């Protein structure tokens with residue numbers, strides 16, 4: 032990663048600055064930027080950074096500071112003393128230091144900080160006289176004893192807080208700031224007593240001992256549970272540890288000419304190019320965070336100290352010009368003197384990210400390529416879907432998987448039919464189920480949102496919802512559904528069918544009541560960014576769509592084809608489910624053909640609609656994939672109803688359901704296996720596709736169908752079925768007397784490991800490959816895609832998995848199969864068209880992999896098309912090394928790119 036250096040401590044100050052902003056890996060983000068700001072002449076209090084390598088040394092050495100470290104620290108403290116003209120521990124005008132963590136990737140508030148180091152009984156007196164403010168000096172001292180006790184020695188903060196409350200009562204003070212000098216003097220004595228009681232030691236009167244122990248505490252905090260958990264959640268891996276920043280203290284609480292604040296160079300919510308921030312007069316940084324007092328908007332500084340406001344505006348310009356980025360920064364004013372304590376890339380909403388990136392190109396600060404890399408592709412979600420108003424309180428009752436983004440609320444409905452009825456009656460409802468099945472699609476479609484208690488990111492509910500852009504929270508395992516009582520219970524709270532819940536498909540949160548939403552705003556900057564993305568990307572972006580509406584929406588979002596048209600959903604609408612069921616219940620091929628004949632007109636209309644919506648662009652129609660039992664009713668009353676409608680004995684329905692039951696349907700009679708057993712289904716579908724295409728072409732609609740055969744595991748399946756498809760196409764052409772050119776490419780999904788491993792054989796019979804990475808992941812890991820929610824959290828918590836492999840492609844394992852199939856397939860047929868249509872086709876990290884491995888297109892749900900366009904462009908403009916690292920399947924431990 033970087034060379035191991037001997038130098039453990041890097042100085043930043045007027046005399047020298049030994050770091051740059053590029054040294055984040057070694058100095059952490061905070062340290063690298065403190066050095067950088069010092070170098071460009073900003074007023075940064077001097078100090079030094081102990082490297083992240085030293086943290087690694089500390090941990091590798093079993094929790095022992097490396098020999099010689101404290102000597103280096105002493106030497107650097109001497110430099111700080113020289114620069115400030117103060118002495119550490121002095122009884123006259125003491126130098127005080129802060130010790131703060133700072134990893135290469137920001138982990139706000141996760142690790143430890145100790146302030147006011149260097150105060151002892153004697154130094155406190157020194158500070159009292161040098162500041163001319165004894166109350167201030169006592170306050171600083173009591174804060175140190177408390178913080179050092181808590182952070183370094185593990186004395187629970189409550190022990191101090193309790194004493195503070197007693198004393199405030201005694202002195203009649205309601206706020207901390209109201210305790211007078213006498214009270215604070217007494218508090219310091221009591222705090223030292225608390226410290227002694229809980230640690231068995233006196234509070235250290237040696238400032239260097241304080242410093243050493245604090246440095247050690249920060250190193251230790253790298254591995255405390257909340258820091259580990261934060262890295263897990265944010266997928267931060269591959270870091271050495273935290274750096275430690277030891278810096279001269281400055282005080283914003285030295286009187287009415289002092290203050291502290293936080294500012295952004297532009298508005299982080301909207302992206303508007305306007306200085307934005309807050310400050311507090313006579314306060315310390317922690318007071319702003321603690322929310323004890325409400326800070327003022329930074330513009331109001333004009334009426335307090337106009338000169339300092341002007342300086343801040345200059346700092347803002349210097350930072351933006353230098354970093355060419357929207358920065359946030361912390362500042363403190365000590366007795367009229369401005370100091371900058373930290374800067375980093377400012378966090379922003381998706382809307383702001385797009386606006387800032389485009390504006391900065393217009394201002395000639397950055398290039399188009401840089402602008403593309405500045406917007407996290409997933410953040411576009413926030414621009415495309417309604418979201419919950421961020422300013423509203425949320426009563427979160429539980430959390431599930433953020434399966435399909437968006438914001439929805441409604442009363443609870445427990446079955447698909449109930450949803451349809453209640454929506455018909457004018458209600459807004461959420462469909463709440465353990466898991467959904469294809470039978471539920473009409474209710475899923477009508478519902479405002481979908482909430483399931485089991486199921487993962489590629490469960491039926493999740494996939495279908497994402498395809499529609501419908502909000503869905505899946506696998507919310509704490510929810511217990513009681514259908515009989517029409518209630519759900521979660522964490523001790525019960526909700527009935529009349530209660531309203533809100534679900535946030537972006538965070539997975541489930542909230543009580545109706546949380547207000549706001550509509551998406553597709554600004555002009557969004558369109559500009561998308562234009563740039565299209566210019567630079569090499570991958571095409573297709574979509575997964577099975578209705579003309581979805582196809583049109585995807586086209587609006589820029590889709591260049593349909594990579595997966597799942598045909599199964601088409602059989603659930605209206606009358607056709609009856610014909611479908613009749614076909615499944617057929618006793619002979621003749622009966623089955625008769626039922627299929629009734630389905631052909633429906634399918635023809637379906638395909639014609641989609642070909643028309645996508646005219647001029649390819650439409651990949653996949654032949655029927657799910658096991659047939661999914662189309663039959665499983666509840667007794669529905670079985671009786673079906674038997675009556677078809678005028679057959681109910682026993683026949685029941686027997687067929689039993690016959691079709693499979694112990695492991697995901698590995699059962701599905702995909703191309705259906706066409707092997709029931710070739711007439713294939714014939715019906717291919718006939719409908721060909722007839723629809725011919726009708727379109729005759730009406731001058733440029734239909735471009737492609738036929739895709741699912742779940743192929745051996746070339747023989749494909750060879751056989753391809754022949755049948757070709758025969759059917761030829762027969763339709765002949766019957767229609769159609770002689771004009773009509774080429775229908777026939778390809779296959781690569782979704783079974785064996786298919787990937789034998790891709791050279793399969794390529795001989797395929798016009799294209801489409802990687803079905805949902806099934807490929809399922810079969811490579813051996814994880815059922817519908818049952819992963821029961822163990823995934825444990826796998827993530829115990830770091831067995833870095834992330835949900837159904838959400839982001841496992842490039843090491845599953846990716847190896849993809850790579851193998853690409854090279855074997857292209858080895859046989861150099862130009863073989865290849866794409867991906869599993870859920871990973873909409874995931875930015877997986878898209879980067881697809882780019883690297885040389886696929887032609889990714890196909891994703893309509894709402895993810897803009898995200899995929901941006902992600903594809905990012906992969907194309909990214910440093911080639913990063914892409915190569917992604918493709919390197921030999922090493923599982925990879926440093927996450929932050930782009």
Ligand code: PEP
Nearest residue numbers: 782803804805806868869
């Ligand atoms: C896949 O398996 O990746 C795929 C796209 O097909 P389905 O999700 O319909 O099984």
Ligand code: MG
Nearest residue numbers: 782803805806
């Ligand atoms: Mg599949």
